[in-house]
Amino acid sequence: MKALYLHIPFCLRKCPYCDFFSVTRTSPLFQEFPRLLIAHLRLQAERATAGPFSTVFFGGGTPSLLSPSSVEAILAEVDHLFGLEGEAEVTLEANPGTLSLEILSGFRAAGINRLSLGLQSLQDDKLKTLGRLHTAAEGRQAVGWARRAGFDNLSCDLMFGLPAQSLPQLMADVEAVLSLQPEHLSCYGLTVEEGTPFEELQRQALLHPAAEDLATEMYVALHERLGDAGYGHYEISNYARPGRACRHNQVYWRRQGYLGLGPGAASFSDQGWGARWEIPPDIDRYARALREGRDPRTHLETFDRRGAMAETLYLGLREAAGVDEARFRARFGQGVAEAYPAAVHKAAPHLVYENGRWYFALSGWLLYDHLIQNFL
Ligand code: SF4
Structure with missing residues (x-):
């Protein structure tokens, strides 16, 4: 991290x-x-x-x-x-x-x-x-x-x-x-x-x-x-x-690990398919735990392969640089279009594949909430 x-x-x-x-x-x-x-x-x-x-x-x-x-x-x-x-x-x-x-x-x-x-x-x-x-x-x-x-x-x-x-x-x-x-x-x-x-x-x-x-x-x-x-x-x-x-x-957008401290913060480990923790948004609980020497964070979710793939796209397609096809394939054993044929089809022409990268055109960002649902 x-x-x-x-x-x-x-x-x-x-x-x-x-x-x-x-x-x-x-x-x-x-x-x-x-x-x-x-x-x-x-x-x-x-x-x-x-x-x-x-x-x-x-x-x-x-x-x-x-x-x-x-x-x-x-x-x-x-x-x-x-x-x-x-x-x-x-x-x-x-x-x-x-x-x-x-x-x-x-x-x-x-x-x-x-x-x-x-x-x-x-x-x-x-x-x-x-x-x-x-x-x-x-x-x-x-x-x-x-x-x-x-x-x-x-x-x-x-x-x-x-x-x-x-x-x-x-x-x-x-x-x-x-x-x-x-x-x-x-x-x-x-x-x-x-x-x-x-x-x-x-x-x-x-x-x-x-x-x-x-x-x-x-x-x-x-x-x-x-x-x-x-x-x-x-x-x-x-x-x-x-x-x-x-x-x-x-x-965050590249799904790399980070440590988050303070009530309301989340942490992410990129080991395996990834796992996330959160510290509940409750400052009294936070103070109590630390005064007693206890870790205030709680486990939120551990990802499986499919979940990790979905989140890689959900986060990566927020960036103009988008998602690198070769890296995606190396990590998940499948390319983006292979893993999500229907979603890729529905997102066209707003989702572009160029120079080995998938990214949303401006029109895709305007429809981001709607288009990304198909990958989740
Ligand atoms: S309440 Fe206002 S100042 Fe505080 S975090 Fe929200 S937007 Fe920022």
Whole structure:
């Protein structure tokens, strides 16, 4: 396992569209959390072979609520217990509403070398609709501070398909984000998740995300504009300048092993056909287990050959690079078309086979949820 994910399950306030596991910072466990995470790292080091890590990702939640000294202590422990490669990509997700130049300089000095900024939009009315705590001006200021703090690998999140958002409004937002010259962009369409306040509002007909046709138009317009601006559309939702793709997320899409710590995190072993564990999203249970020296993770699934094949396609076809036929055949003893003749037939012409690789054309990514079902 060469990748480490650390889930920091605290937010200042819950955004009404979000279904990631997090609690508010007022939780009594907020102060203790870095110590719990370090205890968890030590427990894992005794039991699992992992590292040295080539990527570390502080995700959440809002990892930027951690103090720089906590981040430094956690990374020092990771390096001490498992090893951290010299060129390791070390990402921290940051909420613009939690930052200052001093904090960002502290994160940079602590060893964070990639910042993923939850901008979402640079239009105040859209940020308000999303229930975000920051303003557009604070978003811009956070980017300026990040640059001054020495971050030269910056990713910005941008959301589209927002209630009452027109295509020209989205494109104005895109221009505003492009003017900040991030190295990487993650662009997500708003989806209304089960159990969120947005779902309740939608039920009451008080929330109307973009209609499917408009969301499709927006997706295509983003692809074209960001392509023109020099960003490669290297995964369904992700764009990068050359050489700036997120190496950590590529581990997930390529079905390589990773260790995930913190409540709500998953781990994956690529031994055999693969197995996955999760740490239940319950911070009290997590704290109890670690105080008692118990491993908080639970076994989720062990894959058989068929399951591993399906997941290789499910994840691999998210990437523009797609799935390598020769590697697939070497691993599973069958080529993709041989293993899934009906699914490949149904996916044509959106699924392309070229130069020994299977990949989705843009039209295939637009139909991804529908087309991929045939492989599962
Ligand atoms: S800050 Fe991020 S993780 Fe926290 S509630 Fe909002 S969207 Fe979810």
